[in-house]
Amino acid sequence: MRFLPVSLTTILVELADLDETLALFASLQADPIPGIEDLVPAARTLMIRFRPERLNAATLAAAIADRDLSDRAAPSEHLVEIPVRYDGEDLDEVARLTGLSVEEVIRRHTESEFTVAFCGFAPGFGYLVGGDPALEVPRRQSPRTRIPAGSVALAGAFSGVYPQASPGGWQIIGTTPEKMWDLSRDPPALFQPGYRVRFFDLEKRRSSTETVTSAATTVEKAADETGSGPAAPVFKVLAAPIPALFQDLGRFGQTGQGVSASGALDEGALKAANRAVGNPPNWPCLEITLGGFSFEATGRATIAFAGAPCPILVRDAAGREIEACGYRSIALEAGDVVTLGHPPAGMRSYLAVRGGFGVKPVLGSASTDTLAVVGPEPVGADAVLALADEREGLTSVSLTETPAFPAPKAGDVVTLDVVLGPRTDWFTEAGFASLTDQLWTVTPQSSRVGIRLSGNQPIERRDNAELPSEGTATGAIQVPHSGQPVLFLADHPLTGGYPVIGAVAEYHLDLAGQIPANAKIRFRPVSQFAEITPTAGRAAAERQ
Secondary structure (H helix, E strand, O other): OEEEEEEOOEEEEEOOOHHHHHHHHHHHHHOOOOOEEEEEEOOOEEEEEEOOOOOOHHHHHHHHHOOOOOOOOOOOOOEEEEEEEOOOOOHHHHHHHHOOOHHHHHHHHHHOOEEEEEEOOOOOOEEEEOOOHHHOEOOOOOOEEEEOOOEEEEEEOEEEEOOOOEEEOOEEEEEOOOOOEOOOOOOOEOOOOOOEEEEEEHHHHHHHOOOOOOOOOOOOOHHHOOOOOOOOOEEEEEEOOOOEEEEOOOOOOOHHHOOOOOOOOOHHHHHHHHHHHOOOOOOOEEEEEOOOOEEEEOOOEEEEEEEOOOOEEEEOOOOOEEEEOOOOOEEEOOOOEEEEOOOOOOOEEEEEEOOOEOOOOEOOEOOOEOOOOEOOOOEOOOOEEEEOOOOOOOOOOOOOOOOOOOOOOOOOEEEEEEEEOOOHHHEOHHHHHHHHHOOEEEOOOOOOOEEEEEOOOOOOEOOOOOOOOEEOOOOEEEOOOOOOOEEEOOOOOOEEOOOEEEEEOHHHHHHHOOOOOOOEEEEEEOOOOOOOOOOOOHHHHHHO
């Protein structure tokens, strides 16, 4: 094993092969180490997030190093059969690459029994292993910008089915009408780690094929729920130039289905907005990007904004206007219209209402993941937001909330601390100098998935070797072949296939979430890259 740093709270365990990875994953599930928060298995690695108050990286590594990896998990009794129309646009190319006929490719694929090794890339995307070795083919040299949902594809030793339309570089050999991801199903992911999978040819079973139906995806619409009666107060959204998103502190414990945490990009601001109205700090708020949001209250309510310092204007039913302050509670009456101006600095503001919003969680969280399309729907103009009026957990409003840092402006230079790893050694000395010695410009193509950066000197790799997919953490600085890095934010994919040179320290993630386009970023390493050396036995680690 190699133990590599990912961030201040995450390590990557590199193993010899997939069998060892799955054995370690199974061992830690059967006999967990206290303090481990999450596990993300991949082709040859296991990413482990831990609680630093319970463990440190060295003692965790020592506890893992003692594990027996000789055991192999017994085959699951759960078999999933997938109907396929073998009409994929890469089917002829796969036949050419393998030296087989198209008919032989189909036969070998349908006669294989696969196992779901792990899930990643997108919710419900299972990496299937155990197929015929003759069908091992490389990824496409030029990935497609859009692969349709239901595409059955091959890459390396894996087979898989795209659960939703997305970019991708796998070789498409067919399509299936089955839904890989369906929130009306429990669990939503059809493929779960350990499940056995077989594919069958729809053309050959046409006479016995049943029409595949699926319940329409049911994302809860809090905006359509107006309480128990007509007197229940609501917020009627009048303007939302960029649709607002419900966010809380994230969706944890769903990595087995390929779902990452998501959550507010500025957690400190979300907590401050909640405290300003007396809510528990982890309750859902509306995350509003670049202001311009306006709504009318139909009844009494107490709200607060935090985050980007937008002007706040409240106009009452008689037309009188007052300017309100962020980080303070604001009392509203029926007919009041609240308008959030555009921020002179920062990116995201958080709206909290005393008693909470009437939004229902999806998979345990009210966060909206824009990449995975999981969570409540975005809130646009004409939406109606129900107010929950919860009483349990409420406290007095806080009068002492302040911003944790000055919001950055376009043109500002923002310094972000970086923990090096896990793949810093994939880059040349000149490439590493490119990361740290120049200013990186935030491009307008940035989003909740990640900040796309542009620099004069691309980050140079040692070679063009392909990295097997491995877990990625929020804050990871992933470097594609272009050498222009992407700083992953909360909606990043769970796994990635480009090397990560470092990760922004957790205490600077809120700041990263507020950096606007055309600001500059300086990356400041706070560590030397080195493998993690185990320093104590497992018993010592488990006592912490």
